[in-house]
Amino acid sequence: MANTAWQIAVVGAGPVGLALALHAQQLLPHAQITLFDARPIDRDVAGDPRTLALSLGSVQFLQRLGAWPAAAAQAITEVHVSQQPPSLGAAQVLLRAAELGVAQLGAVLGYGALVAPLQQVWLAAAAAQPQRLHSRFGAPVAALKPLPGGVEVDAGIAERFDLAIVAEGGVFADQARKAVAAGYGQTAWVGTVALQGATAGRAFERFTRHGPAALLPLKPQNDSGSDGLQRAALVWCVADADDPVRELDTAQRLAVLNTIFPPSAGRLTALSPLKSFALGLNAERTLVAGRTVRIGNAAQTLHPVAGQGLNLGLRDAHELVGALRWTDDLDAALQRVEWARAADRWTTIATTDFLARSFTWTLPGAAALRGMGLAALEALPPVKGWLARRMMFGGR
Numbered sequence: 001m002a003n004t005a006w007q008i009a010v011v012g013a014g015p016v017g018l019a020l021a022l023h024a025q026q027l028l029p030h031a032q033i034t035l036f037d038a039r040p041i042d043r044d045v046a047g048d049p050r051t052l053a054l055s056l057g058s059v060q061f062l063q064r065l066g067a068w069p070a071a072a073a074q075a076i077t078e079v080h081v082s083q084q085p086p087s088l089g090a091a092q093v094l095l096r097a098a099e100l101g102v103a104q105l106g107a108v109l110g111y112g113a114l115v116a117p118l119q120q121v122w123l124a125a126a127a128a129q130p131q132r133l134h135s136r137f138g139a140p141v142a143a144l145k146p147l148p149g150g151v152e153v154d155a156g157i158a159e160r161f162d163l164a165i166v167a168e169g170g171v172f173a174d175q176a177r178k179a180v181a182a183g184y185g186q187t188a189w190v191g192t193v194a195l196q197g198a199t200a201g202r203a204f205e206r207f208t209r210h211g212p213a214a215l216l217p218l219k220p221q222n223d224s225g226s227d228g229l230q231r232a233a234l235v236w237c238v239a240d241a242d243d244p245v246r247e248l249d250t251a252q253r254l255a256v257l258n259t260i261f262p263p264s265a266g267r268l269t270a271l272s273p274l275k276s277f278a279l280g281l282n283a284e285r286t287l288v289a290g291r292t293v294r295i296g297n298a299a300q301t302l303h304p305v306a307g308q309g310l311n312l313g314l315r316d317a318h319e320l321v322g323a324l325r326w327t328d329d330l331d332a333a334l335q336r337v338e339w340a341r342a343a344d345r346w347t348t349i350a351t352t353d354f355l356a357r358s359f360t361w362t363l364p365g366a367a368a369l370r371g372m373g374l375a376a377l378e379a380l381p382p383v384k385g386w387l388a389r390r391m392m393f394g395g396r
Helices: 014-025 056-064 113-128 248-262 308-323 330-358 366-378 381-393
Strands: 007-011 034-035 051-053 074-076 078-083 092-096 106-112 133-137 141-145 150-154 158-161 163-166 178-197 200-205 212-218 231-238 269-270 275-283 292-294
Touching: 007 014, 007 150, 014 113, 014 366, 034 074, 051 113, 051 212, 051 381, 056 106, 056 212, 056 381, 078 141, 078 158, 078 178, 078 366, 092 292, 106 113, 106 212, 150 163, 158 163, 163 308, 178 212, 178 330, 200 308, 231 269, 231 366, 248 269, 275 330, 308 330, 366 381
Parallel strands: 007 034, 007 163, 034 133, 078 200, 163 292
Antiparallel strands: 051 106, 074 106, 078 092, 141 150, 150 158, 178 231, 178 269, 178 275, 200 212, 212 231
């Protein structure tokens, strides 16, 4: 185990930054870790309603950190991927946890429901070890400056660290463009729906002529379930040039959604106000630049079609700390991280980019080819099982 007392700065106290800081404080007992975030410590994050979809590997990682809010999370036990008729409408891929020998494929919960316990566990650890764990909330990092054998972090006061890990990403529309950047000309409309006749734990991804639409199961608001309704998060992606959502009222949106999803999803009976986000790819070519490492959305912002953005960021965090654990040579460890993460990272980027762009193709038969691909995947159980494991655990 590394015995060097590195000074490590973690920039960003979202789920990826907090998970990395907690993982580092567990596995790097000699390191001094300082967590920076622009958000004041007294700002309540628990009520943030944004929805997160986590793979099984991410759930297991957070469980090991002692920060998994099981009571707030809805397990995903089935994933149904299909294409809206008429183009090979019967083609579908069904992924079931029971067939793969696991209890769940992943889980869904609110952003605040995850960040609040992560932050609580971090603050408790920092209070128990104030000599090496430091919190700098309400301290936005204005600049990072490379130094020989280190990096200068300017958060009002310039401080030298051996390593800076940037996990502060944001959404595509607000980001400065990175080395690999492309707008998809698509918008994601997100919100929550109520479903009559739905099965708890089922997630749906539906390919339509406008783009992909997804329903992610949420924890019921009451334990009794007496109203017979299930809740789900909605992600509805459409082309900017042909947006069927923007001008519709709630009743009209519900009517359209009930034509998009298959009957097995249940009947949508209520819909929250929807928020829209521009979609695009924005990625660094490399994670490492000197003694600065970027992970999560700070390294790559992806289209939500495969739901892998946060999971990829958590794998970045897990593997980075793992590489630092067994060495005193920081630069060699960072070089290994760059090579070790490349396959998982670029495979995920390429897959989501391909799927996102496939909805912009105007070639005749593009939808039929996508439907044929779904049918072929369902007919090949070994390939389907490999894909499911890839979605659960990444390229490890």
